[in-house]
Amino acid sequence: MDRNRAPLIQQSNAERSGGFSRIALGVPTLFLAVFVVWPLLAVLARSLVGAGVGDVLDQLTSSGFRSVLWFTIGQALASVALTLLVGLPIAHVLARYDIKGSTVLRALVVVPFVLPTVVVAAAFSALFNRVGIDLDRSFAAILAAHVFFNVAVVVRIVGGFWGGLDRRETEAAMVLGASPMTAFRRITLPRLAPVIAGASLVVFLFCFTSFGVILILGGPTRATLETEIHRFAVFRQEFDSAAILALVQLITVVALSAGAARFQRRQSLASRGRVRTAKLPLNSAARRTYVSLVAVVAIVVVVAPMAALVEQSLRVGDGFGLSHYANLLERGPLLPVAPITALGRSVMFAVVAAAIAAAVGLLGASAIARGGRGGRLLEIGALVPLGVSAVTLGFGYLVGFAALDFRSSIWIVPIAHAVIGLPFVLAATVPAFRSIDSRLHEAAASLGADPATIRRRVDWPLVRTPLLTGAGFAAAVSIGEFGATSFLARGRSSFTAPMAVFRLLSQPGQLLRGQALALSVVIGLTVALLALVLERRRRDSVSLL
Amino acid sequence: MTLELADVSVRFSDTLALDSVDLSIADGETVAIIGPSGCGKSTLLRAVAGLQALDSGSISLAGRSLADVPAHERGIGLMFQDHALFPHLDVAANVSFGLEMGGVAAKEQASRVAEMLSLVGLDGFADRSIDALSGGEAQRVALARSLAPAPSLLMLDEPLGSLDRVLREQLTADLRALIRELGTTTLHVTHDQTEAFALADRVVVLRDGRIEQAGSPSELWHRPASVFVAEFVGHTNLWPNPMGGTDVVPLTALSIVDSGQAGDVEATVTAVTFREGRHLVESRRADGSMASFEADEAPPVGGSVQLRLDQAKVINLST
Structure with a gap:
């Protein structure tokens, strides 16, 4: 019996590092190469070769570019x-005080992030209209x-860490x-x-690439790198100029992302062995005032725009109705x-984007988890879409797939969303x-399961729920995606x-505005509901950031 | 310095964590508080340290009421469970933190840190990072940190809780020597009666926020005030007395009689453990109560034994 089993296990190990793992590594690598690396290389080539170094320098030293760059950084x-x-x-x-409704407050603050x-x-736009201040098209x-x-980013990253800090320190x-002040x-x-x-750094990155x-x-007078890339590429068809801007954008964003990744790593080191400690009771007037004040600010900041959106979408003439x-x-x-x-x-x-992302992601995750040089390379490569702005990616598709008629294909948008x-x-x-203990594989193999059976009976049940959660977030992002789509939708x-x-929003007129607001409500509700369902399934292991 | 707790109560929503506790600790005395988890012993330390507000009662140190003294002005050393070392500071900076807060000059700080680290056997550890310490080393740094400002009262919250048995025994001995040497008044909280007996002059048994009994280790063992105390200090043989109450029968009160002779007690052997050269025999009497004793020869498990009972050693607790 033992004599038979030993070669079986050896064979299964050999097989596992063979066929399946080659596919698991190969497919995602190819996907990233074609749909991420190639478009970015195309932008790079276009900016350097297409325009010529002289033009690049000219443009980068022009006062127009400088003011765009300063505005991008300044805002x-x-x-x-x-x-x-x-x-x-x-x-x-949220981290330190024992307050009723803290779960609601936390969920509320995080909602905007998924919108x-x-x-x-x-x-x-609705809020400014409602309050009657003319802030539309302003800094x-x-x-x-x-x-x-x-605010969600700060509450989630800093608050999460703060709450985990051992109060006994x-x-x-x-x-x-x-x-108390000195201790703080x-x-x-x-x-x-x-x-x-x-x-x-994460917030800066989001705002730097905000589109x-x-x-x-x-409004048209306030241009950032992102909106300029869009203007040059989509409206003026000046790909060379857009490519130079995209290059600047790319370099900045990659550098910042690398910095953010290092901070994240340090943070995960710092949070090792953290303990839940008792929260502070609201047992003094000063504490109650402080906590109430903060809670009110949080609610106003988060709720006011959403409430205004809903209210304005229902406003018809002087009354309310559903005509929008x-x-x-x-x-x-x-x-x-x-x-x-x-909307349909x-x-x-x-759905298509989430399915593609899930299929590629499942294979890729198994290859990354297995490690090896290919796995590590894939892990780095898979982070690139996070670091590259959607606008740069969309522009890359414009440039990189210009020769093919691929751009008119209905597949290009869902593929970009999948990336x-x-x-x-x-x-x-x-x-x-x-987190799958390799001894589970060994135990299953020793009980007679072949590699395919192990994947089906051991791995799949353990990764199914996280996969669904991840795919759900991918779908939520896809429904609201605007940056890349604005380059690709034809x-x-x-x-x-x-x-x-x-x-609808870019044109004047109450009727169009009403329609835009009503559609926004529907999109927002769809995404928020999806995020809510996913959040409930989430087991803290999945982080959006 | 003398610590005095009078009628101290602390309430958490609907439970009383401390229920009218009166306790007095003399200058230089070492007192251990023992009790099961949740009995209020950590709350008691936190209350004395000023980290937990009282609902009623008063605490005074050296005759001075602590009611209006915030934690950072009490000058009490507290060594936390799991140490709570500052992870962003190195060993020396952890130990010197209290000195710095007390306004000690930098040069003096350095020499005091070296002295403290030497005292706890960590010479040369000053520049280590907290992450690089083993459990035993972290425990020693925590001790050095709480001792550095020469507190008038030292409190230890489960100081050896997270360590393995061998290390615990070694550190218990070290700690006892250190406390004796410094002569600091010490209040020590643990769930482990062995540790409490090894370290303390006086042991206080806390149950549901109330003091069940206070006394020397020997008093608690030989004259437990209740079944709870008897069990908590390690008695296993608790027999119902036909005249009322419960008889606490120490291991040493029972001995096996030669085969063929009749004893005072008959029991069935359920387990035998070899321990430090002798056999610890667990057996049960006909009514199911436990009869543990020590024997040179191991009786067969499942067999019946005749035991002699030294009536003089039996403690009767009339409930």
Whole structure:
């Protein structure tokens, strides 16, 4: 018996490192090579070869470029500062105080993060209209929307770490003679600093590459690198100039992402062995005032734009009604298809994109978890879409697949969405694969299971739920995706709901606006519900960030 | 310095963590508080340290009420369970933290840190990072940190809780020597009666926030105030007394009689464990109560034994 079993196991090991793992490594690698690496190389080539080094230098030293760059950086820095100002107290309250409804507050604060950019832009447009201040198309509007979006990032990254900090470290400092302020300055703050820096970097990255918000709320005079790439490539068809901007964008973003990844790693080191400690009771007037104030600010910041969006979408003339929603069934003169058709298209694209991302991600995750040089390379490669902005990616497809008629294919949008969603699938499934104890495989093999059976009976049940969660997030991202789509959607067949919102909002007229707001509500609800369902299934192992 | 707790109560929502506790600790005395988890012993330490507000009662140190003294002005050393070392500071910075807060000059800090590290047997560890320490080393750094500012009262919360048995025994001995040498008043919390008996002059048994009994280790063993205390300090033979109450029968009160002779007690052997040169025999009497004793020869498991009972050693607890 033993004599028979030993060769069987050896054979199964040999087989496992053979056929299947070659596919598991090969397919995702090819996918990334064709749909990520090639388009980026095409942008690179276009910017250097197409334009010529002289032109590149000319453009980079022009005053127009400089003002765009400074505005891009300036608005991102201002957004980071404001986001920290609003987000840190919320993170503190949620992490440290024992308050009723903290789960609701936490969920509420995170909602904006999953909302599509066009929906957020529409919400702020509605809010300004409702409150009656003319902030539409202003710097303040951009900042407000960015804060709304990114408070979730600060609350999640910093708050999560803060809550996990052992309070006894602070108590130990106090027992050793440190006043509460000194203990905060000497113990808590140094522990938080790298995490705050990491969160700031992530927020900066999001704001630096922000596209929909700036395009809709900033207006034509407020240009960032992203909107300029879009303007040059889509409206003026000046690919060379767009490519140079994309190159600058790419270099900056990759450098920042690498920095963010390092902070994340340090953070995960710092959070090792963390303990849940008792939260502080609200047993003094000062504490109650502070916590209430922060909670009210959080609710206003998050709820006001969403409430305004819903209210304004229902406003018809001087009263309320559902006519804007009814109009979603009609194709106006401005759109190639009725909004409801665009929405159907978005949902279909989301399903296809999620399926592609899930298939590629499942294979890729198993290859990454197995390790080896190929696996490590794939792991790095799979992070690239996270670091590259959707706009750069969409532009890369324009340039890279120009020769093929691929761009007019209905597949191009869902494939781009799949690329953008892939990191979410991997973030969910790679840890799941890694957490499978190799002794389970050995035990199954010793019980007579062949490699295919082991994958089906041991691996699959353990990775199924994380895979579904990751694919669900990929679908949520796809439904709201605007940056890449705005480069790739051509004609009626690939016109998505976020495109419709953008088109409707960019034209004056109450009726169009109402329609845009109603469609935004529907998109927002779809995505929020999807995220809510996924959040409930999430087992803390899956992180959006 | 003398520590005095008078009628101290702490309430957590609907449970009383501490229920009218009165306790007095003399200058230089080492007192251990033992009890099962959740009995309120950690809460008691936190209350004394000023990390937990009282619902009623008062605490005073050296005759001075601590009511309005915040934690950072009490000058009490507290060594936390699992140590709570500052992970972003190295060993020296951890140990000198309390000195720095007390405004000790930098040069003095350095020499005091070296002295403390030497005291706990960690010479040369000053520049180590906290991550690089083993469990035993972290425990010693935590001790050095709480001792460095020369606190008037040292409190230890399960100081050896997370260590393995061999290390515990070694560190218990080290700790006892250190406390005796420094003469610091010490309040020590543990769930392990062996550790408490090894370290303390006086042991307080806490149950559901109330003091069940306080006394020397020998008093608790020989005159437990209740079945709870008897079981907690390690008695296993608790027999119902036909005249009422419970008889606590120490291991040493029972001995096996030569085969063929009649004893005072008959029991069936359920397990035999070889321990430190003798056999610990667990057996049960007809009514199911436990009769454990030590024997040179191991009786067969499942067989019946005749035991002699030394009535003088039996402790009767009339309930």
